[in-house]
Amino acid sequence: MNxxxxxxxxxxxxxxxxxxxxxxxxxxxxxxxxxxQPLLDQIAVSLxxxxxxxxxxxxxxxxxxxxxxxxxxxxxxxxxxxxxARTLLALTALFLLAAALSPTTPLLIAASVALTATTVIxxxxxxxISGLAAPEHRGRIxxxxxxxxxxxxxxxxxxxxxxxxxxxxxxxxxxxAAILTGLLLLIVPxxxxxxxxxxxxxxxxxxxxxxxxxxxxxxxxxxxxxxFLVFGAFSAFWATLAFELASPAFGLGPAAAGLFGLYGAPGxxxxxxxxxxxxxxxxxxxxxxxxxAVAVAFALGGWVGGISLLALVxxxxxxxxxxxxxxxANQTRxxxxxxxxxxxxxxxxxxxxxxxxAAGSFAGTLAWxxxxxxxxxxxxLALAAMAGVVLILNRPSSSHSSGAQA
Numbered sequence: 001m002n003x004x005x006x007x008x009x010x011x012x013x014x015x016x017x018x019x020x021x022x023x024x025x026x027x028x029x030x031x032x033x034x035x036x037q038p039l040l041d042q043i044a045v046s047l048x049x050x051x052x053x054x055x056x057x058x059x060x061x062x063x064x065x066x067x068x069x070x071x072x073x074x075x076x077x078x079x080x081x082x083x084x085a086r087t088l089l090a091l092t093a094l095f096l097l098a099a100a101l102s103p104t105t106p107l108l109i110a111a112s113v114a115l116t117a118t119t120v121i122x123x124x125x126x127x128x129i130s131g132l133a134a135p136e137h138r139g140r141i142x143x144x145x146x147x148x149x150x151x152x153x154x155x156x157x158x159x160x161x162x163x164x165x166x167x168x169x170x171x172x173x174x175x176x177a178a179i180l181t182g183l184l185l186l187i188v189p190x191x192x193x194x195x196x197x198x199x200x201x202x203x204x205x206x207x208x209x210x211x212x213x214x215x216x217x218x219x220x221x222x223x224x225x226x227x228f229l230v231f232g233a234f235s236a237f238w239a240t241l242a243f244e245l246a247s248p249a250f251g252l253g254p255a256a257a258g259l260f261g262l263y264g265a266p267g268x269x270x271x272x273x274x275x276x277x278x279x280x281x282x283x284x285x286x287x288x289x290x291x292x293a294v295a296v297a298f299a300l301g302g303w304v305g306g307i308s309l310l311a312l313v314x315x316x317x318x319x320x321x322x323x324x325x326x327x328x329a330n331q332t333r334x335x336x337x338x339x340x341x342x343x344x345x346x347x348x349x350x351x352x353x354x355x356x357x358a359a360g361s362f363a364g365t366l367a368w369x370x371x372x373x374x375x376x377x378x379x380x381l382a383l384a385a386m387a388g389v390v391l392i393l394n395r396p397s398s399s400h401s402s403g404a405q406a
Contacts, residue, residue, distance in 0.1 A: 161258020
């Protein structure tokens with residue numbers, strides 16, 4: 001028996017050290033999408049632009065990530081894994097450096113779009129590494145990588161805000177992220193298998209052409225709409241929080257804005273329970289629960305959040321819980337459509353979600369410039385209400401099938 005050429009899951013699945021490094025890589029790279037959020041007030045002051053203009057940096061980050069998922073991620077089916085990881089990490093590090101050195105807001109926005117479009121490494125690593133694991137270990141490995149992802153989202157804002165305040169410049173977090181991404185460039189390609197495209201490869205353009213016909217599935221359209229609206233409300237909050245905390249009511253800097261990433265950790269950590277709940281009561285009821293949490297978050301934030309830090313902490317926990325539990329319900333719904341289209345429906349869902357994030361970031365900064373924090377909360381409540389109406393109109397009937405089409 002030629003053991004060299006025989007696939008061996010036990011031999012090929014990553015050890016604990018490798019898995020920890022890859023989880024850290026997921027966290028560092030996804031953090032690039034969110035590191036700008038605590039810096040927006042500092043960017044506005046430094047570059048001499050209004051809050052609405054500085055907010056376009058956060059909009060660009062969401063747009064870039066959505067474009068990366070749609071246009072860059074399919075390259076994993078075309079280019080060998082190590083080569084793709086090496087290229088994306090190198091480009092991300094360069095774009096982060098360009099962001100740090102940007103002398104004007106338009107250049108910073110362009111760099112923000114570019115760096116987030118290439119920082120889709122987690123979406124490449126998780127399927128590859130989970131595919132190496134034996135079925136009985138796959139859940140543990142995915143869970144470890146997802147933990148790195150969630151910690152990256154939570155901690156990126158905290159670290160970014162703390163570094164910016166300690167150095168008194170918004171450029172430092174971008175420089176730090178560029179250095180960390182450069183280190184990953186030296187490590188990650190060595191830790192992943194050099195998977196070549198398979199014999200059944202369908203081609204990059206054919207894969208893109210296969211996406212629009214999937215919109216015929218009603219459950220997919222529902223999940224995309226809910227993801228767009230709820231992540232839009234979430235992004236409106238984060239795109240304006242730094243401005244609110246820097247206002248005379250609080251007088252706080254970017255470190256305080258970043259700490260809200262940690263303050264919301266309990267809500268995010270509790271959200272995975274929604275997965276088990278969805279199995280018992282269905283995605284529809286979990287979506288209702290998540291929307292209720294989001295609505296209460298913004299009602300509380302709009303009522304007393306402008307004068308109370310405690311109210312904002314409670315609101316951010318409710319918001320994190322609502323967003324994460326809603327995403328679990330949405331993905332449970334679309335993954336039931338079939339194994340053969342799971343990756344592609346998830347691509348469409350994530351594009352819609354981050355498209356909503358871009359729209360919400362833009363609308364949030366516009367609302368802030370027109371009516372301050374109260375206007376932001378009213379906007380977010382309106383988005384949550386629209387999501388509720390869409391969900392009720394698509395209430396499942398007794399004869400409902402997950403593959404039902406409109």
